[in-house]
Amino acid sequence: MTEKNAQSMSHQDCLVALMVAVSASDENIRTAELIKIQSAVNMLPVFADYDIDRMTRISNTVLDLFEQEDGLEALFGLIRDDLPERLYETAYALACDVAAADGKLAETELEFLAEVRYELNIDRLHAAAIERGARARHMV
Numbered sequence: 001m002t003e004k005n006a007q008s009m010s011h012q013d014c015l016v017a018l019m020v021a022v023s024a025s026d027e028n029i030r031t032a033e034l035i036k037i038q039s040a041v042n043m044l045p046v047f048a049d050y051d052i053d054r055m056t057r058i059s060n061t062v063l064d065l066f067e068q069e070d071g072l073e074a075l076f077g078l079i080r081d082d083l084p085e086r087l088y089e090t091a092y093a094l095a096c097d098v099a100a101a102d103g104k105l106a107e108t109e110l111e112f113l114a115e116v117r118y119e120l121n122i123d124r125l126h127a128a129a130i131e132r133g134a135r136a137r138h139m140v
Contacts, residue, residue: 012050013058014083015091016041018116020062021075022095025112036101040094046087076119088120092127096134103138 009017019040023033041047041055065071083091095116099109117127 009058009078009082010050010054011083011087012041012047013054014079015046015087015094016050016055016058017062017075018079018091018095019098020059021066021072022098022109022112022116024063024066026106026108028106030102032102033098036098040097046090072115076115080119088122089126089130092116092120092122093130093134096131097137100134100138 016037019037020029023029023037037055041050041052062075065075068074079091092113095113099105099113113131116122117124122130
């Protein structure tokens with residue numbers, strides 16, 4: 001198996017990785033965020049054929065990358081390589097939902113979401129609509 005094949009991820013892996021990354025971005029993975037990730041994987045059609053046992057490996061990969069100096073850049077590289085462009089807005093929406101799940105958005109989470117918007121080339125107007133939807137779903 002080549003190094004590229006060893007490191008490639010399914011599009012579902014990419015979505016899970018991004019959700020875990022936004023949760024870990026403030027160095028405090030909260031229960032509400034984990035529940036949101038689990039709920040997304042269990043309920044959304046994009047995850048219909050996803051092997052849920054892969055979540056642990058993908059989560060560990062993300063956390064390992066966060067320990068490395070250029071880990072965030074490497075994570076976005078993997079996501080851009082393996083996530084179809086048609087799912088970029090889905091990825092951003094899932095990231096926003098995870099960030100909003102605990103009712104608080106730390107500055108590091110906001111910065112991470114801005115980086116996601118940039119890396120996935122999400123149009124600012126579309127991003128605002130996605131963010132507004134996440135906010136509305138998580139109002140208390």
